Amino acid sequence: MMDFQAERQRMVGEQIARRGLHDPRLLAAFESVPRHLFVPEEYRQHAYADGPLPIGLGQTISQPYIVALMTHLLEFTGSERVLEVGTGSGYQAAILSRLAAEIHTVEIIPELAAQAEKILRELGCQNVHCHLADGSLGWTAAAPYDAIIATAAAPSAPRPLLDQLAESGRLVLPVGDRLDQELEVWRREGKEFKRRSVIGVAFVLMRGEYGWKTN
DSSP, X not given: OOOHHHHXXXXXIIIIGGGTOOOHHHHHHHHHSOGGGGSOGGGGGGTTSSSOEEEETTEEEOOHHHHHHHHHHTOXXXXXXXXXXXXXXXXXXXXXXXXXXXXXEEESSHHHHHHHHHHHHHTTOTTEEEEESOGGGOOGGGOOEEEEEESSBXXXXXXXXXXXXXXXXXXXXXXXXXXXXXXXXXXXXXXXXXXXXXXXXXXXXXXXXXXXXXX
């Protein structure tokens, strides 16, 4: 029987803090969320390993450090309304629930949306609102957002997501194709948007109107 608490603490210390992310609230969030519950049973022994894992239907749960880095880049203070594009396993939403006031997460694959919502409810993430829809279009019903995070790579930053940012709002997302992606941060300043690239990454491709077209 694995000691998941010890594995989780090791993950936080060796994979996140050691790589330069030291915000106490961020580290506490990763220590409190049981990542293994978001991983299929057959991969559960690898839940806290330093890499992504498959969750079925061609999707993945991201490497813990990348989840932490993207969360860090959103610059949370605790009062934010957040949009997540691509619920996936639900793990990122659970982390966000510890750091922001209100989370809206959108998933396009019905099976993943249902499973993630079930786990999030069981964990008591009452400030997370799950929606089944095309996340590349955002979620206008709760806009504007102080922070938006996309967990799949788009060809470019979807215009609906930029439009749904509040003043000084941040958008963090991977941009590129299957072979070449960059993690980008966009910030709204009035009618203008400032962009910067952070690191190269590897994500599944975003589906939907502003994502990659699939047959």
